[in-house]
Amino acid sequence: MKDGFLNVTSEIGNLKAVLLHRPGRELERLTPDYLHELLFDDIPWLKRMRWEHDGFAKVMEDKGCKVYYYEELLEELLKDKHTLNLFVSDLIKNSHIDSLELEKLLEEYLLALQPNEIVEIAIAGLEKKDLPNLIKEYHLVDYIKEQYPFYINPLPNLYFTRDPGVVIGNGLSINKMKTPARNRETMFLEYIYRFHPLFKKDETPLWYDYKETYSIEGGDVLVLSDSVVAIGCSERTSARGIEILSQRLFQNSNIKKVLAIQIPFTRAYMHLDTVFTMVDHDKFTIYPGVEGLLQAYELTEGKNTPKVRPMESLKGALKTVLNLPDVQLIQSGGGDEITAAREQWNDSTNTLALGPGRVLTYNRNEATNETLRNHGIEVIEIEGSELVRGRGGPRCMSMPLIREAL
Numbered sequence: 001m002k003d004g005f006l007n008v009t010s011e012i013g014n015l016k017a018v019l020l021h022r023p024g025r026e027l028e029r030l031t032p033d034y035l036h037e038l039l040f041d042d043i044p045w046l047k048r049m050r051w052e053h054d055g056f057a058k059v060m061e062d063k064g065c066k067v068y069y070y071e072e073l074l075e076e077l078l079k080d081k082h083t084l085n086l087f088v089s090d091l092i093k094n095s096h097i098d099s100l101e102l103e104k105l106l107e108e109y110l111l112a113l114q115p116n117e118i119v120e121i122a123i124a125g126l127e128k129k130d131l132p133n134l135i136k137e138y139h140l141v142d143y144i145k146e147q148y149p150f151y152i153n154p155l156p157n158l159y160f161t162r163d164p165g166v167v168i169g170n171g172l173s174i175n176k177m178k179t180p181a182r183n184r185e186t187m188f189l190e191y192i193y194r195f196h197p198l199f200k201k202d203e204t205p206l207w208y209d210y211k212e213t214y215s216i217e218g219g220d221v222l223v224l225s226d227s228v229v230a231i232g233c234s235e236r237t238s239a240r241g242i243e244i245l246s247q248r249l250f251q252n253s254n255i256k257k258v259l260a261i262q263i264p265f266t267r268a269y270m271h272l273d274t275v276f277t278m279v280d281h282d283k284f285t286i287y288p289g290v291e292g293l294l295q296a297y298e299l300t301e302g303k304n305t306p307k308v309r310p311m312e313s314l315k316g317a318l319k320t321v322l323n324l325p326d327v328q329l330i331q332s333g334g335g336d337e338i339t340a341a342r343e344q345w346n347d348s349t350n351t352l353a354l355g356p357g358r359v360l361t362y363n364r365n366e367a368t369n370e371t372l373r374n375h376g377i378e379v380i381e382i383e384g385s386e387l388v389r390g391r392g393g394p395r396c397m398s399m400p401l402i403r404e405a406l
């Protein structure tokens with residue numbers, strides 16, 4: 001196989017290219033009634049959120065990382081009429097409109113728009129009040145759904161680009177999301193993969209597809225080295241999904257071992273990277289509140305499904321799979337129970353490595369940042385008072401496309 005564009009063989013190699021989404025109008029469609037369903041705990045202030053997000057992107061650019069945006073890549077590929085037609089048709093299909101007639105009307109409406117307007121609607125949603133005269137004759141389904149404000153749902157979680165897809169080696173996993181609120185996000189990545197020349201589809205293996213049955217979300221996947229991946233078994237990522245992805249990696253890539261790490265299935269720690277991230281060759285940060293609750297399993301290639309070996313401890317497992325004499329688990333919140341819990345809620349452990357021993361974090365997590373510094377880690381802080389309201393940090397908000405090999 002020729003060289004593709006994507007290449008991620010570690011969590012900590014110098015970050016060279018990343019996929020982001022700048023928060024947009026979808027955030028202004030969050031209302032208290034739909035917060036829970038849309039996986040938010042609060043209503044963010046968009047203007048400030050964008051400012052914070054621009055600051056986040058700038059730190060990466062200043063360090064030599066190329067920043068790509070979902071909205072730009074999608075607009076570029078929708079300039080092709082054939083792709084645009086397919087995209088609109090899939091957008092309608094994935095929006096669960098429930099009425100053939102309405103589907104047709106919406107399709108006609110969207111096809112008359114420009115690519116940037118279609119992308120805006122695909123991400124930010126379409127409110128019924130914006131098209132007051134669309135339906136000429138009401139059917140039962142229209143009466144029943146009348147109170148619901150959207151024809152097309154907003155996707156307020158898209159700025160957490162980590163979750164819908166993950167690059168492992170030179171291949172891509174387009175994930176199967178667990179919740180309906182985030183399901184439609186993955187379609188965008190499929191279009192970028194299939195139709196944008198940047199991703200060099202013919203040279204890029206697809207490890208997983210969002211049309212599969214078992215959920216996997218990117219916040220659970222940590223590429224620990226060129227031959228080892230850790231995958232959290234969590235509220236969002238299923239054990240069966242881990243087995244299927246692992247076996248494919250064993251058979252078609254350089255990955256030899258997967259460390260499956262079971263974390264408590266709760267909202268506060270919805271993905272592995274909300275409690276555990278890699279910050280240097282042999283250093284990790286971990287939320288002490290879960291340390292004793294994690295169970296690790298080593299997966300290696302099996303006949304049909306992987307062989308599974310329960311491991312004694314996370315620390316021991318990391319040493320074994322990474323072949324290291326020792327590893328350090330740096331406790332977030334300085335190890336203080338209350339501080340650690342408060343800062344974990346605000347994503348203290350969700351660090352994004354820009355290079356070995358250099359991480360990006362929210363400035364609000366003062367105790368954790370100080371602890372990391374005391375362990376020799378360079379910590380670059382960003383503002384995140386509004387960004388954090390979606391319950392995700394710098395790692396959640398970034399999908400690495402290229403990292404320099406270690």
Ligand SMILES: NC(=O)NCCC[C@H](N)C(=O)O
Nearest residue numbers: 039160219271390391392396
């Ligand atoms: N990797 C991550 O932990 N992503 C954060 C996702 C937060 C989002 N509100 C969600 O519940 O999916």
